[in-house]
Amino acid sequence: MLNFDYDLQSVQETRNLARQAKQAQTELAQFNSEQIDKIIRNMVKVAEENAVALAKLAVEETGFGKVEDKVFKNRFASTELYQFIKPMQTIGVIKEDKINKVMEIAEPVGLLMGIVPSTNPTSTTIYKSLIAIKARNGIVFSPHPSALKCTLEAAKLMNDAAVAAGAPANIIGCISKPSMNATNELMKCDEVAMIIATGGSAMVKAAYSAGKPALGVGPGNVPAYIERTADIPKAVRNIIASKTFDNGTICASEQSVVVEECIRNQVMEEFKRQGGYFMTPEETEQVGRKLFNRGHAMNAKMVGRSAADIAAGAGISIPPGTKVLLGEQQGVGEQYPLSYEKLTTVLAFYTVKDWHEACDLCMKLLNNGGVGHSLSIHTETPEMAIKFAEKPVFRILVNTASTHGGVGVSTGLAPAFTLGCGTWGGSATSDNVTPMHLINIKRVAYGIKDVTENGNSSYATGDAQQGGSGGTVSEDRIQALVNEVMSLLKQRGDC
Structure with missing residues (x-):
């Protein structure tokens, strides 16, 4: 009652x-x-x-x-x-x-x-x-x-x-x-x-x-691709700053890190140096189970928590001062829980052979719950940024922290906490609102074209009368009408 x-x-x-x-x-x-x-x-x-x-x-x-x-x-x-x-x-x-x-x-x-x-x-x-x-x-x-x-x-x-x-x-x-x-x-x-x-x-x-x-x-499931020409220390610094900002509660924050084989070891060492902890497969599984309920619905108790809180909740030990937890994933979907959006201080980590494979993987990640939102790329090759601009997202954030870039702190985008995902993501707008x-x-629109000129009135008089009386229209007359219509279209700039 x-x-x-x-x-x-x-x-x-x-x-x-x-x-x-x-x-x-x-x-x-x-x-x-x-x-x-x-x-x-x-x-x-x-x-x-x-x-x-x-x-x-x-x-x-x-x-x-x-x-x-x-x-x-x-x-x-x-x-x-x-x-x-x-x-x-x-x-x-x-x-x-x-x-x-x-x-x-x-x-x-x-x-x-x-x-x-x-x-x-x-x-x-x-x-x-x-x-x-x-x-x-x-x-x-x-x-x-x-x-x-x-x-x-x-x-x-x-x-x-x-x-x-x-x-x-x-x-x-x-x-x-x-x-x-x-x-x-x-x-x-x-x-x-x-x-x-x-x-x-x-x-x-x-x-x-x-x-x-x-x-x-819509949701964000932002992949962060570190391309081989990237400034690796800067890229890692931006990703950690973004993912730890308010403990990852902004939907524009990075969810997965994608790196090429040729720089994998450098990137991993840089993450470790700056406060990242790479979990073992067993620890990754434990954290994954703790982060999600009912498939990939996130456990509210783990949202916006520090790496230390996540580790304690999952029953794993991490070094003091750890800022983010990283878990290697071999695929995308139900069997790989870290491939989904995680509004907390946990990142999925992927290794690919080259940018082609990175493209394919980013597409899979976006289709796993982030289409239309954002994608992050770290590169010193402008052409590569353009290639990734072809992905189905409306914010391609280059060489910046994704959280700060998406909401307009570190980029020239409009300052906003409502980030449209366009029709691709089921939104009515692709803009920062x-x-x-x-x-x-x-x-208020004034008339600028006289519709009584150029013989327009003939459409409603002579031709109608001919058609109404059952008469035929000559080929010359048809050609004349076509010429009149084309002339009008040219005046309007339609052809």
Whole structure:
């Protein structure tokens, strides 16, 4: 009975949040650029002031990751993001083509639903709040139950900061009594215009099946290929920095290392020198069993844990100071558990003969749960980077840490914690999601071609009369009509 009561309360709360946020968004839609920027600046200020407290709360509640890295993510999702989105035109006339006489005008999408993962709860909440408000949208969050407190606190801070700077009350909301029924209610309620889903595959699929526009992201199973011309110490340093950042909780982090035979020993020695531990086959099997439940569903207790925690949980001994665990794998699929996504400090390790074999292996790894997301390559041969750019992913990250490169820390990609995987990965976009994905664009188009010229009217008069009277059309007339159509197409530039 108690569960039934909780469920009813959860659904009713969700309905109230959606109605309040929609009303607030209707008011926000009338704000100008100066008003919106004032609101966002205050949100960024509050996010900065609370970056440490939110990071501590997230680690304390979920057990995932590291406080110092979550602090970085909170600041990246606020200050760095603001610098990137500040010049974006998301209100009023955003483009005017004076030659073709088309004017583009930005309009908000409306009320958004934000699905927040337990791995990056506070930074994702800050990020989605900012890009929503920048585009004059409201947002209501559906938190992961295991990250409820920290997500609620981040959403409250963002809402209070926005309201203090002039935004309508309740412009940012968050479910405080999470349940599947509440999440489904929010997904399907009339007030929500679009869903931004960051989380597990099941949740993303549910978002896409809700019957309304959704921006979802698929899993990442990022292969990191170290090609023979690579700067090996730098490549290993980047991979370890990436995989240990917040203990591997970002989906753009490397999952497998692929090396060529000719540099295998050098790479292994470099990993050992920098804090990598190569597990024996028996230890690899033990860790694999500990990491996954029900096939390749990851054990939540192992997500975002240090190498020492993983080793202790699996009952193996590792040297003090070990940063990442590496397990050699001979194939991809069910019999090779480390070939799947591992949001923690464990890497699969593969050896190949050459880049052709590396290509084939990377394809298998991507098809094993990472199509459309990201691929990392370390090489000093630009032509090789181009060859790997042909793989079915939308982020080819060259000579950088994959985690940092994918979200835009170490690359020129848009700062984001929602990374689209395109249609190949079942996503509606292949981009790093920004406010530009959260606006509608209306177009004012002036007539620039007179459709009454070039004898167009003959299509509706003489020819129709001929056809209607059962008469035949001469070959000369047919050729004349063809010439007229070709002339029109040339004017339009269609041929």
